[in-house]
Amino acid sequence: xxxxxxxxxxxxxxxxxxxxxxxxxxxxxxxxxxxxxxxxxxxxxxxxxxxxxxxxxxxxxxxxxxxxxxxxxxxxxxxxxxxxxxxxxxxxxxxxxxxxxxxxxxxxxxxxxxxxxxxxxxxxxxxxxxxxxxxxxxxxxxxxxxxxxxxxxxxxxxxxxxxxxxxxxxxxxxxxxxxxxxxxxxxxxxxxxxxxxxxxxxxxxxxxxxxxxxxxxxxxxxxxxxxxxxxxxxxxxxxxxxxxxxx
Amino acid sequence: xxxxxxxxxxxxxxxxxxxxxxxxxxxxxxxxxxxxxxxxxxxxxxxxxxxxxxxxxxxxxxxxxxxxxxxxxxxxxxxxxxxxxxxxxxxxxxxxxxxxxxxxxxxxxxxxxxxxxxxxxxxxxxxxxxxxxxxxxxxxxxxxxxxxxxxxxxxxxxxxxxxxxxxxxxxxxxxxxxxxxxxxxxxxxxxxxxxxxxxxxxxxxxxxxxxxxxxxxxxxxxxxxxxxxxxx
Numbered sequence: 335x336x337x338x339x340x341x342x343x344x345x346x347x348x349x350x351x352x353x354x355x356x357x358x359x360x361x362x363x364x365x366x367x368x369x370x371x372x373x374x375x376x377x378x379x380x381x382x383x384x385x386x387x388x389x390x391x392x393x394x395x396x397x398x399x400x401x402x403x404x405x406x407x408x409x410x411x412x413x414x415x416x417x418x419x420x421x422x423x424x425x426x427x428x429x430x431x432x433x434x435x436x437x438x439x440x441x442x443x444x445x446x447x448x449x450x451x452x453x454x455x456x457x458x459x460x461x462x463x464x465x466x467x468x469x470x471x472x473x474x475x476x477x478x479x480x481x482x483x484x485x486x487x488x489x490x491x492x493x494x495x496x497x498x499x500x501x502x503x504x505x506x507x508x509x510x511x512x513x514x515x516x517x518x519x520x521x522x523x524x525x526x527x528x529x530x531x532x533x534x535x536x537x538x539x540x541x542x543x544x545x546x547x548x549x550x551x552x553x554x555x556x557x558x559x560x561x562x563x564x565x566x567x568x569x570x571x572x573x574x575x576x577x578x579x580x581x
Numbered sequence: 582x583x584x585x586x587x588x589x590x591x592x593x594x595x596x597x598x599x600x601x602x603x604x605x606x607x608x609x610x611x612x613x614x615x616x617x618x619x620x621x622x623x624x625x626x627x628x629x630x631x632x633x634x635x636x637x638x639x640x641x642x643x644x645x646x647x648x649x650x651x652x653x654x655x656x657x658x659x660x661x662x663x664x665x666x667x668x669x670x671x672x673x674x675x676x677x678x679x680x681x682x683x684x685x686x687x688x689x690x691x692x693x694x695x696x697x698x699x700x701x702x703x704x705x706x707x708x709x710x711x712x713x714x715x716x717x718x719x720x721x722x723x724x725x726x727x728x729x730x731x732x733x734x735x736x737x738x739x740x741x742x743x744x745x746x747x748x749x750x751x752x753x754x755x756x757x758x759x760x761x762x763x764x765x766x767x768x769x770x771x772x773x774x775x776x777x778x779x780x781x782x783x784x785x786x787x788x789x790x791x792x793x794x795x796x797x798x799x800x801x802x803x804x805x806x807x808x809x810x811x812x813x
Contacts, residue, residue, distance in 0.1 A: 385712050415718040425713035429731045429810045442727060443718025471810055491717060 335394075336361045336494060336526055337382075342391030342402060344377055344550075351377045352388070353550040359495070359528065364521045366537040367530045368561075369547030370573060375530040376422075378547075379497045382528070383417050384410045396494060415443060418488035422500040424480040426472040426487070432459060432479075433468040436487045444491060458486040462516070478509030485516050489525070496520070498529040514540075534577060538562055546570045588779035591770045595783045598766035599791065605755060605762065606748040608684050613691020613744075620696040621703065635696075642693035647686070647751050654686040655679075655758050683755045691748060698740035699733070706732045735806045742799040746792050753788075763787055 337359040344352040351374045359365055367375045380386040381402065382393075388402035396416050400409045418439075426435050433455045440451035459465040462482050472480055481501060488496050498517065502510040514533060518540050521527065531537060537544050537558060544561040546554045546569070554561060554570045565571045620639065624632045642650065658681075662674035706729050714724030756765035763784050771780035 383716055385715065411718070411720065414715060417716075419713075419716040421709060421713060421716075423709055425707075425709040427710060427713065427728050428707075429728065429735075438714075438727065439717030439719070442723045473810075487717060 335359070336363075336396075338392075338394040339382070339402075340392040340394075342378070342381060343389045344374075344381055344386065345389055351550050352381065355391070355550075355552060357545075357552070359526065361494075361526055362524045362542075363526055364540055364542045365528045365545060366541035366543070366558075367528065367545045367547050368532070368534070368537055368573075369545075369553075373547045374550040375547050376499050379419065379499050379528065379530060382497060383414055383419055385419075415491075416494045417497060418491050418493040418495075419497045419499065420481070420484050420488050420501050422503050424472070424477070424484045424504070426475075426480050426484055428472050431469050431471055432464065432475065432483050435472070435483055436490050439487060439491050454490050455486075458490045459483070462486055476509070477505050478512055481505060481509075481513050482516055485513070485520075489520060494526060496525060496527045498527060498531070500530050500532065502531065502533055534562070546573065548573070583782075584774075584776050584779050587774055587776045588783055591767075591774075591776075591780050592783045592786075594770050595763060595766045595780060596787055598761055598763050599787060601760060602749060602752045602762040602791070605680070605683050605687055605752045605760075606745065609687030609691045609748055610695075610745055612684060612688030613695050616688065616692035617695035617699055620692060621699045624696070624700065625703065639693045639696055642690055643697070647690050648754050648757065650690055651683070651686045651754055651758060654689070655682050658682055658685060679755075679758045679760050682758055683752075683760055687748060687751070687755075690751075691744060694744045694747075695741070698737060698744060701740070702733045702737035703729070705736045735803065735810070738799055738803040738806070742796060742803075745799070746795060749791060749795070750788060753784075 335358050337357075339355055339357040342352055342355040342357075343350070353374075355378060357365075367378070369375055377386065381388045381391075384405060387405075391402040393400040393402050393413070395413060398409065398412065400413070405413075426432075427438065430438060433452060436455035436458050437448070437451040440446040440454060441448055446454075456465060456468060459468050464479060464482065467475060467479065475483070481504075485501070501517065502513050505513060510533065514536050517527070517529065518536070521540050529536070529541075539558070541558050543555060544558050545552050546561060546565075546567070548569050554565060554567045560566075561570065562574065565574060620635050623635055626632070659674040659677055662670075662672040662677065665672055666674070710728050710732065711724050714728045715721065719727065752762050753764035755762055756768060761769065767780040767784040771777045
């Protein structure tokens with residue numbers, strides 16, 4: 335087991351957003367979280383790398399046991415160095431080129447020397463077929479290119495887990511496929527990941543486990559076949575039926 | 582009638598006072614910038630009591646005329662030194678140079694205005710930029726210096742330019758505490774020949790040229806930075 339979360343709780347302004355989440359993830363697993371907007375999916379990811387601080391809960395990760403509500407600076411830093419996040423709005427650094435965006439984490443987050451970091455960044459861009467864009471700034475790149483570089487920025491760090499927060503939600507529909515293929519490729523290479531998405535075909539085809547999330551709780555968890563073909567809980571059925579009605 | 586020859590002859594005499602105007606504006610900006618950064622940190626970190634006190638101080642300075650602030654510092658600073666002497670310090674309240682009073686008053690004024698502009702520039706940088714930096718393992722300090730502050734600076738330049746130009750123009754008031762800068766020199770020269778319009782026109786031209794040069798300079802820097810990072 336790579337990551338175990340026990341009884342994670344989080345409130346905002348008196349409203350319970352995460353209501354005691356228990357979650358275990360094994361190495362190489364692709365956990366896809368689906369569910370209605372506002373159900374706490376993104377908050378869960380943000381609590382895992384301490385972009386938000388949980389009210390209570392325990393994390394077991396990389397041999398360490400961490401109290402999520404009282405994590406020390408060094409524990410937070412350790413978790414952030416062993417994870418990476420891909421954001422809905424890409425969040426590429428606007429004052430850095432494509433190459434610098436990828437190299438920065440290696441240099442300033444992981445202490446690698448600039449030369450090696452830049453070589454890795456160029457290689458990562460070559461793998462994406464974007465090496466000609468290495469000196470481009472984010473404002474000169476399309477949304478799809480930015481998100482693919484955002485993914486490269488995460489993978490180049492060789493993290494234990496990558497957290498994807500609706501990586502395709504801000505993209506033009508025609509660009510969604512390219513980005514999801516990049517993520518699928520990573521999954522096939524054995525990268526452990528948690529993916530929050532509304533792309534059901536991705537959940538069906540790439541996930542090793544699907545979690546259905548609603549009202550701050552994991553309502554149902556299972557293989558894609560179990561969740562999509564034989565959902566057990568009424569709330570899951572309701573959600574999937576609503577999706578089916580929209581298509 | 583406007584005496585063009587008198588205006589021409591006076592121009593260089595008034596121009597000679599320009600360095601003092603620039604020194605006061607520049608030193609006040611440097612002092613103000615240093616203090617403003619501390620004010621912003623204290624206010625953004627919401628340090629109890631201190632942040633509330635600074636918010637009131639900033640609002641007080643921004644809500645009062647700089648001439649009043651100049652007089653308050655002029656009469657208040659020596660008294661503060663007297664008080665400090667009573668507490669065991671060894672200062673000379675009577676020997677306080679007027680230029681120090683000008684630096685203090687204008688520095689505090691710049692602090693108040695710059696701190697508000699820096700806060701606005703800081704909030705204009707998408708918070709996601711900071712979070713992305715943390716998420717790849719940067720420390721909060723590194724995330725600020727590598728990612729947030731460089732973006733903040735670009736956003737700050739237009740307001741910074743305004744504040745600096747205002748300071749240059751406001752230095753015209755330090756004549757009131759006995760310092761002879763452009764306006765003071767214009768007063769002195771005009772009183773010699775009783776030709777006020779000519780000397781004030783000279784002062785006007787000098788202020789316009791100085792402000793135009795600095796405005797162009799900062800615009801150039803901003804343009805270069807925006808071009809460099811392709812920031813619209």
